[in-house]
Amino acid sequence: MRDPEKARTLGKVARPRLYEQLMEQILGYVESEQLGPGDRLPAERDLADQLGVSRATLAQALVALEVLGVIDVQHGTGAVLVYRPSMAALLRKLREHQNRLPEIVEARSTLEVKLAALAAERRTPEDLAAIDEALAVMADEIARGDRGVHGDELFHQAITAAAHSAVLAQMMGFIGEMILETRIESLGQPGRPEVSLAAHRGITEAIRAGDPQAAAAAMGGHIDVVSDVPLLH
Amino acid sequence: MRDPEKARTLGKVARPRLYEQLMEQILGYVESEQLGPGDRLPAERDLADQLGVSRATLAQALVALEVLGVIDVQHGTGAVLVYRPSMAALLRKLREHQNRLPEIVEARSTLEVKLAALAAERRTPEDLAAIDEALAVMADEIARGDRGVHGDELFHQAITAAAHSAVLAQMMGFIGEMILETRIESLGQPGRPEVSLAAHRGITEAIRAGDPQAAAAAMGGHIDVVSDVPLLH
DNA sequence: TCACTCTCAGTGGCCTAGCCTCCTAGACCC
DNA sequence: GGGTCTAGGAGGCTAGGCCACTGAGAGTGA
Numbered sequence: 001m002r003d004p005e006k007a008r009t010l011g012k013v014a015r016p017r018l019y020e021q022l023m024e025q026i027l028g029y030v031e032s033e034q035l036g037p038g039d040r041l042p043a044e045r046d047l048a049d050q051l052g053v054s055r056a057t058l059a060q061a062l063v064a065l066e067v068l069g070v071i072d073v074q075h076g077t078g079a080v081l082v083y084r085p086s087m088a089a090l091l092r093k094l095r096e097h098q099n100r101l102p103e104i105v106e107a108r109s110t111l112e113v114k115l116a117a118l119a120a121e122r123r124t125p126e127d128l129a130a131i132d133e134a135l136a137v138m139a140d141e142i143a144r145g146d147r148g149v150h151g152d153e154l155f156h157q158a159i160t161a162a163a164h165s166a167v168l169a170q171m172m173g174f175i176g177e178m179i180l181e182t183r184i185e186s187l188g189q190p191g192r193p194e195v196s197l198a199a200h201r202g203i204t205e206a207i208r209a210g211d212p213q214a215a216a217a218a219m220g221g222h223i224d225v226v227s228d229v230p231l232l233h
Numbered sequence: 234m235r236d237p238e239k240a241r242t243l244g245k246v247a248r249p250r251l252y253e254q255l256m257e258q259i260l261g262y263v264e265s266e267q268l269g270p271g272d273r274l275p276a277e278r279d280l281a282d283q284l285g286v287s288r289a290t291l292a293q294a295l296v297a298l299e300v301l302g303v304i305d306v307q308h309g310t311g312a313v314l315v316y317r318p319s320m321a322a323l324l325r326k327l328r329e330h331q332n333r334l335p336e337i338v339e340a341r342s343t344l345e346v347k348l349a350a351l352a353a354e355r356r357t358p359e360d361l362a363a364i365d366e367a368l369a370v371m372a373d374e375i376a377r378g379d380r381g382v383h384g385d386e387l388f389h390q391a392i393t394a395a396a397h398s399a400v401l402a403q404m405m406g407f408i409g410e411m412i413l414e415t416r417i418e419s420l421g422q423p424g425r426p427e428v429s430l431a432a433h434r435g436i437t438e439a440i441r442a443g444d445p446q447a448a449a450a451a452m453g454g455h456i457d458v459v460s461d462v463p464l465l466h
Numbered sequence: 467t468c469a470c471t472c473t474c475a476g477t478g479g480c481c482t483a484g485c486c487t488c489c490t491a492g493a494c495c496c
Numbered sequence: 497g498g499g500t501c502t503a504g505g506a507g508g509c510t511a512g513g514c515c516a517c518t519g520a521g522a523g524t525g526a
Contacts, residue, residue, distance in 0.1 A: 018480070019296060043506060054481045056289045059508085063252060063293045067300045068406075075507050076489035107400040110347045167340040171404045251509070276477060287510045292479085308478050309518035471524075479516075487508075494501070 018053060022061035025051060027070075030081060041071065041079040109223045111172055112156065116203060116219035117212035118163035127162035131204050134158045138197055155200050159219075162207065195225065251286060255294035258284060260303075263314060274304065274312040342456045344405055345389065349436060349452035350445035351396035360395035364437050367391045371430055388433050392452075395440065428458065 026041070041047060048058040062079055065071045073079045119127065138151025160169050199222040206214035259274070274280060281291040295312055298304045306312045352360065371384025393402050432455040439447035 045506085055507090056292070056482090056509095057480060059289070060293055060296045060480095062507095063296050064300045067297045073507075074489085075487075076505085078506060107398070107404065110343060110401065114343045165340070168343065171340065277479095278477085287512095288478095289480095289511090290509060293509095295478095306478070307518085308516075309476085311477060467526100469524100469526085471522100473522080474520095475518105477516100477518080479514105481512105481514080483511090485508100485510085487506100489506075490502105490504095492502090494499105496497105496499080 018057050019060040019064055022051060022053060022058060023064055026061060026065065035081055039081050040077075041081070043078060109220065111168060112159070112223060113216045113220045115160055115163040115165070115168060115172070116207065117216040118165055118168075119159050120207045120210055120212040120215035122164045123162040123207055123210075127158065128204075128208055130158040131155065131162065131207065135197070135200055135204060138200065142194065142197060152196060152200075159203070159207070196222070199225065251290050252293040252297055255284060255286060255291060256297055259294060259298065268314055272314050273310075274314070276311060342453065344401060345392070345456060346449045346453045348393050348396040348398070348401060348405070349440065350449040351398060351401075352392050353440045353443055353445040353448035355397045356395040356440055356443075360391065361437075361441055363391040364388065364395065364440065368430070368433055368437060371433065375427065375430060385429060385433075392436070392440070429455070432458065 026047075029035075030041075035041075042050065044055055044058055044062070048055045051058065062071065062073055065079075066073055071079045071081055123131075134151055134154035134157070136151075137154055141151050160172050163169070199218065203215060203218040203222060206218050259280075262268075263274075268274075275283065277288055277291055277295070281288045284291065295304065295306055298312075299306055304312045304314055356364075367384055367387035367390070369384075370387055374384050393405050396402070432451070436448060436451040436455060439451050
């Protein structure tokens with residue numbers, strides 16, 4: 001798809017964004033000062049001055065840290081730490097080399113197997129209808145000679161929705177794009193779409209029957225097959 | 234618009250931030266315009282004008298979206314979409330009612346059971362040393378009459394690290410704060426710290442023995458116990 | 467004609483300066 | 497004591513400006 005590769009090849013050289021550097025510096029500060037959860041960061045004006053940047057830019061860095069859950073910025077009070085530095089440092093490292101396919105597959109498997117089991121327990125008639133609809137879309141796409149990518153995505157989204165777990169769904173969204181990559185890859189193999197569709201039907205029946213174990217097993221098997229692509233790219 | 238009730242769960246106060254609203258509006262725009270991955274957002278100046286905010290504030294929203302992986306802002310070119318709108322819309326919805334304890338426990342269980350199994354397969358001697366160290370810290374804290382919160386956290390961090398899965402670790406970080414809450418709660422119950430410590434030792438032995446199934450089972454049991462707090466708060 | 471260079475308009479990056487709102491500790495009053 | 501008021505410090509957001517980067521078209525030479 002896009003190519004964010006260019007910067008990654010040589011490591012962390014290309015880092016043109018100031019706010020990203022600031023995040024690391026702030027994290028470093030937290031570490032050096034031995035700050036823990038609940039402790040407050042220096043005032044924005046002081047911190048900006050100390051780091052040699054404007055408040056506007058510092059504000060961007062704080063937003064980024066807030067989105068990552070590292071700090072909690074409170075109007076009138078200040079920015080308080082949520083995580084201890086070790087966690088934050090961990091988080092930071094990962095951002096550098098994500099997109100590692102085996103791990104993604106692993107994560108996907110973990111989540112979707114659980115989602116399938118939950119869906120079997122919690123699916124409403126509407127959920128089942130959505131799943132059936134997704135199956136129909138995929139079957140239609142395949143019948144037209146398409147790879148069924150869209151229907152495939154719809155199916156997994158419907159399963160996710162049927163599990164009725166916002167948190168798990170959120171995590172699925174988190175790795176959503178990466179999953180999409182592997183999925184398109186997989187459906188590109190000859191005969192694969194038909195196999196996937198059949199697997200989907202099996203999963204659907206288990207969910208319809210309200211059998212969590214069968215649903216989990218079916219989903220697990222499906223993902224194993226789907227993920228077994230020669231990772232030539 | 235805002236949801237004051239959600240503040241209860243974690244003791245947080247609903248805090249209206251302009252950049253958060255902007256994120257949603259931008260996501261809504263993406264949806265309404267049917268933009269997909271690769272498409273570009275309007276120029277910052279136009280978008281800021283259109284949304285009735287300053288560029289500085291819009292920049293914060295863009296940073297947040299970038300950190301979440303929704304867009305990729307390129308100097309001289311513009312902000313290009315990374316996720317397809319449906320994914321983004323999903324992400325957005327969840328932001329509204331996260332912090333739902335049962336779901337958090339469920340997610341935690343899913344992740345940590347898997348992490349324990351992986352740790353049993355992949356742990357290095359260093360990983361084991363870190364886990365033992367965490368156990369020692371927790372034992373020491375309890376001996377001093379403390380609740381052992383710190384050691385508990387260290388333990389789970391060590392397990393996470395020993396699983397050697399950056400993606401799963403990232404997801405743990407994602408729900409980390411919420412988990413911390415439930416953990417502190419749990420260890421506050423009389424006699425709980427000792428029970429937890431014993432459970433930790435059991436998990437550790439399974440990991441040391443390289444037995445993924447035993448490790449997963451031990452972790453699953455542990456989390457069931459820990460999570461069984463009367464949710465009176 | 468082709469290919470190469472150069473220029474420039476448009477875009478994001480970042481800054482300064484300022485005013486507003488919110489929170490809270492401490493003075494103040496009862 | 498216990499409640500109320502207030503000033504200062506904190507973050508929220510804006511306006512306007514200049515700089516750096518990108519990409520495409522104009523211009524140039526072979």
